[in-house]
Amino acid sequence: MKIATWxxxxxxxxxQRLVDWLKSAQPDVLCLQxxxxxxxxxxxxxxxxxxxxxxxxxxKTYNGVAILAREEPQDVVKGLSDxxxxxxxxxxxxxxxxxxxxxxYVPNGQSVDSDAYVYKLEWFRRLRRYLDTRHKxxxxxxxxxxxxxxxxAIDVHDPALWEGQTLFTRRERDALQQxxxxxxxxxxxxxxxxxxxxxxxxxRMLAFPKNKGVRIDHLFLTAPLVERLTACDVDREARKGQQxxxxxxxxxxxxx
DNA sequence: ATGGTTGCTTAGCAA
Numbered sequence: 001m002k003i004a005t006w007x008x009x010x011x012x013x014x015x016q017r018l019v020d021w022l023k024s025a026q027p028d029v030l031c032l033q034x035x036x037x038x039x040x041x042x043x044x045x046x047x048x049x050x051x052x053x054x055x056x057x058x059x060k061t062y063n064g065v066a067i068l069a070r071e072e073p074q075d076v077v078k079g080l081s082d083x084x085x086x087x088x089x090x091x092x093x094x095x096x097x098x099x100x101x102x103x104x105y106v107p108n109g110q111s112v113d114s115d116a117y118v119y120k121l122e123w124f125r126r127l128r129r130y131l132d133t134r135h136k137x138x139x140x141x142x143x144x145x146x147x148x149x150x151x152x153a154i155d156v157h158d159p160a161l162w163e164g165q166t167l168f169t170r171r172e173r174d175a176l177q178q179x180x181x182x183x184x185x186x187x188x189x190x191x192x193x194x195x196x197x198x199x200x201x202x203x204r205m206l207a208f209p210k211n212k213g214v215r216i217d218h219l220f221l222t223a224p225l226v227e228r229l230t231a232c233d234v235d236r237e238a239r240k241g242q243q244x245x246x247x248x249x250x251x252x253x254x255x256x
Numbered sequence: 257a258t259g260g261t262t263g264c265t266t267a268g269c270a271a
Contacts, residue, residue: 009271010263034271036264061264062271108271116270148271202271204260246262246271 001097001228004251005031005144005217006238007105007200011064012036014245015043021238022050027251028070029096031103031144035064042066059089065103065145069096080126090123091130099225099254100135104145109166117166120148124175128182137183143220146200146247149176151186154196155215167214184220187232187252197234200247208239217250228254 004027008014011032022030030052035042039058047054052068057078067073073094080091090105104127109120135141149172153159162168180186188197198213207213221229232252239248 013263034263061269110270202260203262206260243262 001029001099001254001256002027002251003029003031003099003101003142003144003219003254004235004249005033005103005146005219006249007033007146007217007245007247009034009245009247010036011042011066013243015046017238017244018043019046019050021235021249022047022052022068025235025249025251027068029099029101029142030068030249031101032066032068033064033103033105033146035059035066036061037064055092055094057089057092059087063089063105065089065092065105067092067094067096067101067103069094069101071096073101080130082126082129084126091127098140100139100141102141102143102145104143104147106146106148108148109172111166112164112169121171121175124179128179131179131182135182137222138224139222140224141222142225142252143184143218144250145218146216147176147218148216149173150214150216151176151189151218154194155198157198157212157214162214167216180220183222185223185226187219187221187226187229188215188234188250190221190226190229191232197236198248199234199250201239203246217247219250219252221252225254228256230255 110116199217
């Protein structure tokens with residue numbers, strides 16, 4: 001079972017790239033983030049023609065998440081559903097082939113002195129509560145998403161430059177770790193303990209050709225899926241060419 | 257170093 005996560009930065013602007021990637025990469029499950037459209041504008045037809053069902057939690061202009069799968073996703077849950085008033089569409093969950101799949105778009109946080117940063121830290125706490133109230137760490141579960149946090153120094157191209165910047169502050173790393181403490185393992189780091197690979201490069205300043213990136217897109221696995229993990233990588237090729245997303249897909253293979 | 261680029265929506269915001 002191949003599962004992937006990809007922040008597409010507008011599913012409409014990236015429709016052809018999405019279809020091309022589905023056909024070439026052939027994932028069984030794909031978590032999408034930053035759809036930037038309402039459900040009615042999601043390209044269900046093109047995705048269906050490529051061989052995928054889609055569970056979609058869209059939003060106008062901002063955010064929006066989805067789970068694509070070769071089999072119809074079951075027991076779809078949209079949002080954190082914790083009673084907090086929140087218009088952001090940042091989480092969708094569904095079951096595919098016995099695996100609980102979550103697609104998460106963690107808030108960016110803008111700058112450390114902003115309300116958005118406070119919202120980001122709180123969102124992590126709410127996600128941990130979501131896991132605690134609905135799930136057990138011995139369930140087969142994968143959390144794919146744009147986590148907007150680089151876990152360690154190896155995950156940023158210049159740790160001294162990034163230290164204290166949004167995506168790499170101590171508080172964000174701690175907040176991510178608190179979610180992971182539920183019982184989750186970073187699939188990429190598990191298989192590649194010392195390798196430096198990035199998943200996001202700023203559109204500006206020639207960041208991609210200079211490989212000035214950060215690793216903020218992750219697949220987190222519960223223990224039953226870590227046992228099945230055989231491969232995990234970033235598809236850097238998908239960041240190349242005309243009008244790419246600023247993120248590359250991250251994928252993992254699980255033994256069936 | 258406070259720039260630079262992209263998408264949505266149409267001047268400004270979020271990333």
